[in-house]
Amino acid sequence: MNKKERSYKSFTVTTDYRSVVTITLNVQGRPMNVMDASVMSELSQIVRDLQHRIGCAAVIFRSAKESGFLAGADVGAIADLSCPVEAAKLIDGGQRLFDAIEWLPMPTISVIHGPCLGGGLEWALACDYRIARDNSSTKIGLPEIKLGLIPGWGGTQRLPKLIGLPAALSMILTGKHVSAAEAVKLGLIDRAISPDDWDDDVDVFVDLVLASSPPRRRHAKNAYLGRWIEKTRLGRALVFAATRRRIAAKLQHYPALGAAIRSVRSSYGLRPKGFMTERNEFIDLLATPTCRHLLQLFFARESARSLRSWTDPSAVIHEKLLRKIGVIGAGAMGAGIGQLAANHGYEVVLVEVDEQAADRGRERVTTLVRKWARHKGMSHANESELLDRIRVVTEADAIADADLVIEAIVEKIDVKQNLFRTLDRIMSPETILATNTSSLSVDAMANATGRGRLVAGLHFFNPVHKMELVEVVRAKQTDDATIARLLGFVRAIGKTPVVTADTPGFLVNRVLFPYLGEAVLMVAEGHSIRDLDNQTRSFGMPMGPLELLDQVGLDVAWHVARSLDNIVSGLRPVLDQLQMMVDDGRMGKKSGSGFYRYRNGKRTAEATFPRLKSAPSHAGAADGHEARFVNDSLTTTQRRLLYPMLTESIRCKEQGVVDKCWAIDLAMVLGTGFAPHTGGPLHVVDSIGQHIVHENLRQLQELYGDRFASPRMLVEMAKQNRQFFPKSNPQSNDHAVSTH
Structure with a gap:
């Protein structure tokens, strides 16, 4: 029986029969725990009490929220820092707090489930031991680089000592998180525990610590090469030099990358100097335009995921949950949407035109699920359970009771209208009908039904599992309740929605195609394909416009551009140029030739470019x-x-x-x-x-x-x-x- 001690706003402190003190975090009024000023103040008081406590056998830090351990520092508080003095106070306070935890005289154990990110991981790094629940919700990492910052509470100093320099640089510079199983392999945590044995095995681990016989932590860096890197100045210098070369193209736009390298490098010197370097680099980064812009994007993403940004509050209150999803078409997009929905617990039925097409759809779905299962480290049983949630059939009656049907068929308006007429007849009166079209009129599809208020667009981007954005397209008749339910669905499957009006190309394609079209015209004028792509990459684009066209497919690009012809000025020569290339069989990467040539899916060289006779000449x-x-x-x-x-x-x-x-x-x-x-x-x-x-x-x-x-x-x-x-x-x- 645990004995409850002093009461706190965000913490519960208890002591059990073994004299083990458990400190449980539960930040009130927040869906997830975050480290704000109040939490830091209370934790500081608790740690001060522990420093003078006699008879404490061990300390456990854990979360009472099922949502996870700690999502990190309060980003809003970071954004509100108005001067270097305030920033220094925040960083100094966190560094002192985690130093105090590291120096506690008794063993400390961090018990992790769900997200343990940023300041959450820095807290855990200050502990003697770390254990984590081994399931897909556990995410362990330092994502500060994604905000244009670096870890500021000791992350750049402690992580290299724990998992080795190469692995630490990789985690810090990418901001990517790892699973519990991956964290064990890195030596980041001591044990990954099955959810089925969670409570019992946590107690077993604590008993091992009390008996001074905890399991031996894996140290990948203990190989000969790893030891040489860690112990010699030359070894470390080679790693830092190779890392700088790898990220050289990004350093100008993302100063946090250079700051992270300097901070990690300082961890191999005198301890006070290392922590001071981390502190100063963090403070300097806060004032950079990159940091301010990335913070704004962070808050924009949060706003986009809030239903109240897009709908009337009353529609949100009465939102009806979706449970069964129908998808018409099991091609690349349909299979991707179906697999994604099933990953997040929905029952999914995909409908194809005949058994041959259905077999191909089943193969696509199985391949996608197996890749996902391998990526997530799923057991065979969990993989089978996921596959069981997805059916591919040829009878439309199988989706008659679906809450939402998404069509992902050929981009022809008459075909889609006919499909919507059929669906309107066979579906429940309250079923939402959505189209995954990238450019066609949602209004035209809605008008083919008698349920216009329940028709909208859900434009996913390819590949579905990677692209975070979903455009939720509001047609003229679409009501707030329908938009609210679709927004809830998009959020539930881990995507970020943006609501757009029903205009050709919606938002993204409409803005993108003038840029792509200008690149096509410039090539037709004689500009170098590679130079155009390189110049946009140097601006900060992930790939150049002509690379992107090859990736998308020139036939697809031609189709979208045609839908924008009456809205976006100057597209007619672009359409003619793309049409000529498509007629010539040059579809881009998938055909082996577009603006570049490809062999086995890899780019080899620029293709010879047949210049259109009618192309304007501005060379x-x-x-x-x-x-x-x-x-x-x-x-x-x-x-x-x-x-x-x-x-x-x-x-x-x-x-x-x-x-x-x-x-x-x-x-x-x-x-x-x-x-x-x-x-x-x-x-x-x-x-x-x-x-x-x-x-x-x-x-x-x-x-x-x-x-x-x-x-x-x-x-x-x-x-x-x-x-x-x-x-x-x-x-x-x-x-x-x-x-x-």
Whole structure:
């Protein structure tokens, strides 16, 4: 029987018959535990009491929340830090607290389940032992780099000593988390415990610690090479040099990478100097534009996942849960959507046109599930259970009782309309019908039914399991309750939703295609394919526009561009060029040739490019004109490629395709990889300045035509000296603000 001691707001402290003190964290009013000022203050008091406690055999730190151990520091509090003095106070307080835990005279054990991230892992690293529940919800890592920061409470100092320099650098520089099983292999935790034996085995482990015979921790670094790296200055220097070469292209845009390397390097010197380096690097990073932009994206993601950002509160309150999902079409997208829904506990039925197509669909689903199971370390029983949640059939009656049906069939409006008419007849009156179209009219599909309020778009991006964004498309008749239920579904399957109006291309494709189209035109003019891609990569894009077109497929790109022809200016020559390449069998990577050549799926060289006779000729047009552009820190090539994305983003805001500036930027970062360090296209406009963008567009329009005309909203903002986002607060709203 545990004896309860002093009461705290966020902690419960108990002592059992073995004189083991258990400190249990449960931050009130939060779905997950976070380390804020109140939690730190209470934990500091508890640790001070333990320092003078006589007869304490061991200390256990754990969470009372089933959601997990600790998600990290309160990001809102970090964003609110207004000066280096406040930042120093936060870092010094955390470092002192975890040092005090490390120096406690009795054994300390961190008992981890669910997320143990950032400050949560730094807390655990300060303990003598760490054990974790071995299931898919356990995630252990230091994700600070994703916010443009580094661990500031000892993570860069303690982790290398525990798991070795190469593994520690990898975890810190990528921000990726590991599972309990992976953490054991790294030597990061001492034991991964099956959920079935959780309570009993935690007690067994504590008894082993009390008997001074805990299980031996694995140390991958104890191999000869690992020991040489850890113990010699030369070995460490080689690792640091190789790491810097690997990330060299990103260092300019992501200063936290360099700061992390310097901080980890300092962990091999005098201890006080190492912690001071970590502290100073963290404080310096807080003021960088990259950090502020990544923090804004973090809060944008949180806002996007809130139902109240998109729907009437009453619709949220009455939200009806979805349980059974039907998917029409078991191709790459349909199978991916079905597998993802099944992963998160939904019953899924995929419908194909005939048994042959159904067999191919079953093969796709089985392959996807097995890959997922291997990635997650699932048992054979759990893998079989997941497969049992997915059926592939040929009879539409099998989905008659589904709560949601998603069509993922061929991109032809008449075929989709016929399907929606059929579904309207056979489905329950309250079933939601959704389309995964990337560009076709959702209204046209809704009008083919008698349930327009229950019809919407759910545009997933390919590959489904990797791409975080889902565009939730609101047609004219779609009601708030339907949007609320779809948002709940998107969140439940681990994706981030952005609600868009029903216009051709919705948001992401509409903004993306002027950029892709300009690249096609520039190649037709004679520009180097590789140079165009390299220049956009140097701006911060994950891949160049022509690489991306090859990945997507030129036939798919042609189809989407055709749907945008009446909305986006200047696409006709692009359509002709893509049509010519498609007619020639050059579909991109999948056909072995597009803008590049491919062998066995790997790019080999630029393809010879058949120039379209009707392609405009602007080669050399900018010669002698460059001096008339206002400096925006972009090259001539970058400016011509990127400005179409900036202007189309503004038009989407102006026309209400998405009415929230932060959502436009978030969607472009998540949906296209738009350089995250910039914050997104509207943030780029703010960074350059509306008046400069407007003036440079005037020059581009003079050179290349009316597709570079400034949006009306940009002209007005330039006149009034307004911006899309306030400069000071990453958590602020997105109303355009004056810079006076």
